[in-house]
Amino acid sequence: MSFGLSRRASFAFAPAAVLLASSVPAIAAAPVPNKGDTAWMLISSALVLLMTIPGLALFYGGLVRTKNMLSVLMQVFAIVCLVSLIWVIYGYSLTFTTGGSFNAFIGGVDKVFLRGVNAESVAATFSNGVVIPEYAYIAFQMTFACITPALIVGAFAERMKFSALLLFVTLWVTLVYFPIAHMVWYWAGPDALADAAKKVAAATGDAKKQAEAALELVQGDAGYIFQWGAIDFAGGTVVHINAGIAGLVGALILGKRVGYGRESMAPHSLAMTMIGASLLWVGWFGFNAGSNLEANGTAALAMINSFVATAAAAMAWMFAEWSAKGKPSLLGLVSGAIAGLVAVTPASGFAGPMGSLVLGLVAGVACFLACTSIKNAFRYDDSLDVFGVHCIGGIIGAIATGILVNPKLGGTGILDYVAKPGEAVVGEFVLATQVIAQCKAVALTLAWSGIVSAVLYKLIDIVVGLRPVEEKEREGLDVTEHGERAYNY
């Protein structure tokens, strides 16, 4: 039955394509999505959802005390639902449409309520002439918008009011996530660049100047950080640095948990943390390999990199802890795995597997030091080490991406869509230029997210208050905020 339907649909479409091809022979027929790519993107979207619920929720939930277990699960699940709604109402439009005179920083309102999008709409990928259904792209990017604010809750776990959290997340995705994602990821796409470049090649005289100006416009139709030439395959800046710094600022503004440093705040179930970390790893294949937007060799590269860097970082953390603290711990091992996944995120489709191995080793040791020495030296209460793992791991990954993309180090190089219009070729690579662009992207993300988050926390503290009263915090947020317990024996 469904087979018959799809055949009819393709017949209905065919005359239009023929008509287009015969009337304007110079322009190729509009590309249609490949079924393999579409299937991969739908699966990847589901995998990224799996990362957040139950992956991240269990990873975080196991690390808090019994009395706050449900509050963490609740916060993560509620954020997924809340941000999904915001995404289809205005988030997608603000992130992935052109924003007129503010286009460098934020998209426009053309697609609020997904206006104009239907099952035939398509979104660009990274290859000329390859598209995916726009709904698949919207769903995939929705899962990214959902997980990023969910990462933040680990920094102030066990001590934030639920109402304040919902308010914070609504404002944070609007004023931080959508702009940063737009700045890093929004661009006109390979075909728009190729079409404009072809016109430049075909034109002569005055027409050539006009065509060149048109090409510049297409090249300029991209986010601020994208225009710097900074690359971020799956969200090192957009997701991890962004969430990591917002978490640190939150931990500092909310202050330490009641009893921090005096009472035991040992994780209540590292078994759940291990399950959560493993689900995160599995889901992360959708996150990283899915970010290729096509089911091809680069997606496979991102997948192998997400294996190698993760394993390397887990081993690195384990051995670092073993030599520094005397025992190799499960929590250390799985924390290292997450640090490796974070670090390889921006590099996953750019670095080679051996580059990823080195990246993983560095990230594992660096994040171990950040979560132990640095945290203890500055004595801030980042409950579940959002800063130490996501921000530090994200910064290492973002900068290393600029080094490891080098074809001489086994990287893919950066594609140039204009040099030979219609086919993407590896462009010239200058190490210093690339690393500087990466550093600028890191700095802008840290500053934007750090400052705007600080303002939001302060504002919400004045309006509804960030923390429950001390007595309620002592009793646990499960009972006082949600009226239920995680475990009834």
Next chain:
Amino acid sequence: MKLITAIIKPFKLEEVRSALTELGIQGMTVSEVKGYGRQKGHTEIYRGAEYAVSFLPKVKIEVVVASQDTDKAIEAISRTARTGQIGDGKIFVSAIEHTVRIRTGETDDSAL
């Protein structure tokens, strides 16, 4: 009648129970408890956070015996619960004034 309260290592519980049963002592009450004596605790490390755990898990046995059985019971418990390492636990003995079996109303020695 005497109440014997013994704090022992959890893995010794089964040996102690069967030794007391062999003496003809019927019934006991067991609780999982935490505490410390001369045995030191240990340190647990969760990423950067280190916690000194001074209360260690133990099992508390409470058994009421007829006065003439007290020494035999104490000997059985100390023999079976002993490992020779610090942390084997302690036995406390106190007097019991009166006992009632709820089902039958029997009292004192016949209620044990």
